[in-house]
Amino acid sequence: MSLEKQKLIMLPGPTNVSERVMKAMTRPIINHRGPEFGKLFLGLREKAKSLFQTGGEVVLFSSSGTGGVEAAVWNIIRKGDTAIVPVFGEFSERLAETVELAGGRAVRVKADYGTTPTLAQLGRAIEGPREFKALFLVHNETSTGTAVQYVEEACRLAKAHDAFVVVDAISSLGGYSIPVDGWGVDLCATASQKCIAAPPGMALVSVSERLLKYLKKSPPATRYFDIARYSDYGSRGETPFTPALPIFYALDEALDELLEEGLANRVKRHEVNSAALYAGLGKLGLKFFAATEVRSRTVVAVRYPAGVDDATFRKKLSEEFGILVAGGFGPFKGKMFRVGCMGLVSGESVDATIGAVEKTLKSIHGVAR
């Protein structure tokens, strides 16, 4: 295999990873039951707490982001529990299905893909069922490039009913500021390969004191994703099961990078660069999938102009310009391409992407628009 040339990755995860973070993966293998690992673990956990803006617990699963979200569901939902799940894309639908797989009842608050449910809609659902255990809110729908604009208000509504609030911020935390203590998020999940800009392989999950208390009394059916168990082991600098050590090293280094930049600066950079992406691609006459007011800052979903073949477009972009973007997801395969604006994305990479998209469309269409 000759995969040796690094491309410019403008995917909705994984993202480009710095040389420094890549290099961290080759640090020596150590005993995950020894003192060196303990030091690494405890340091990493503190850095992760800064990212989540929490004084509470953060646990680390060796899994993809989906694993972190499955953990959220299986830890909270018991047979017969009701959960409210806004559904406005593939990932939020998956979340509702996961609630059902765990034996729960999912009350879906639906919106057309490309929009999000309104806060009023969500409010009506919350006032609706007599009792519900949790609100499972996908913050950023990677499949449609839409982001919920009212996470804080949603938390407040759910908390008034004493429900747990879970925020799937897999593709957004670090590109957005989500102060989990400040907003009252009981569980927030993200993954290493998104705005943190580490390689894939690790899910990070914040857990409120209130939720942890519940979990210690009511153990879940899953062992691999048992949050209270991770918390217990974490207090002595360990994970219950063998961690994906190289990803651990990389995550530690990537969080150093993030904190050196500063969380606020990283968030601002995502805001500025995604605005530049929307502006630049818009100037080419391209239409976006998301309604303007709910556009995501980390995933830009672009409708293909008539006559542009997905495979041809993305192949040209990759082979002639060395730029990777993603295709559409599920029912939108072939209808859109998705540009990630995550992690290390810079003004230069935004400009390069816009330029390459323009030239590629021209070469396919003869004109750019």
Next chain:
Amino acid sequence: MSLEKQKLIMLPGPTNVSERVMKAMTRPIINHRGPEFGKLFLGLREKAKSLFQTGGEVVLFSSSGTGGVEAAVWNIIRKGDTAIVPVFGEFSERLAETVELAGGRAVRVKADYGTTPTLAQLGRAIEGPREFKALFLVHNETSTGTAVQYVEEACRLAKAHDAFVVVDAISSLGGYSIPVDGWGVDLCATASQKCIAAPPGMALVSVSERLLKYLKKSPPATRYFDIARYSDYGSRGETPFTPALPIFYALDEALDELLEEGLANRVKRHEVNSAALYAGLGKLGLKFFAATEVRSRTVVAVRYPAGVDDATFRKKLSEEFGILVAGGFGPFKGKMFRVGCMGLVSGESVDATIGAVEKTLKSIHGVAR
């Protein structure tokens, strides 16, 4: 952190990893939905099939080995199902508990730790319950250094009752030959950081055609570990969820190394080197935890002579000789140390370990015995 000096790792996993495999982790990040990943995936899967000696399916989870075992349970066990589980150490007890967490009934066939249940005992259990869905057999008990000597016969007994046979070979596959097709193992699980000698982060699971057929008709409650879903995606060169790409690269390279050595040679090397470990440590007057006839080839569990403190011993071994061994597990913490004989372990590393153990004991005790 200065962790930069590589030690000689004689742990029951993770193991030493070659320069070549470490380097593979730094290959460029690629799109796991693109053709390059597909090529990598399909190649890796073929190599993994050689390791399991199967023409059937192998799926890859981004998780630890425990994740692979949890996957086995949740994919097979439905509420009320009975499973037979030989229990003779911490990992087999965990397996029985996982069956119960999934809503199943675990019929434990128990043996004192340090031995394994006999084949006759297992046979009686199999003839006992009117109906059982599966036999969950830990091949190699990492916690006690014992290995079941009758995997093939156990498969035959269980198959006669039409039960699924699951073999947890996390810490043994590659150090032992387990021909899953030949023996009729329906599911066999191992992990990247044991005899394969890759870094931790990936579980490998073989699945028989018969089991896959059942799974396609009867989806499990877990999504992250849904084997049929992995099989579906695998057929088009993908994983359902974002894979831990660097570990994937490393595993691919480590399987290359393994197949270049030859599976039979690697198995033989484990046999020869563990025999040398038992002989050399025995000559120092040390006693082993496992009964001689069920000694493990990959984990050597050694009783501490009276008056040797676990922490002191292992710290000296690590700091003065650069050799890492593990402590006891669960109830055996402080009572034994465990020497891994996995992956790249050579005659030289065996000799170095025996020599260092001798000198360390001398320095603690004044005498070696």
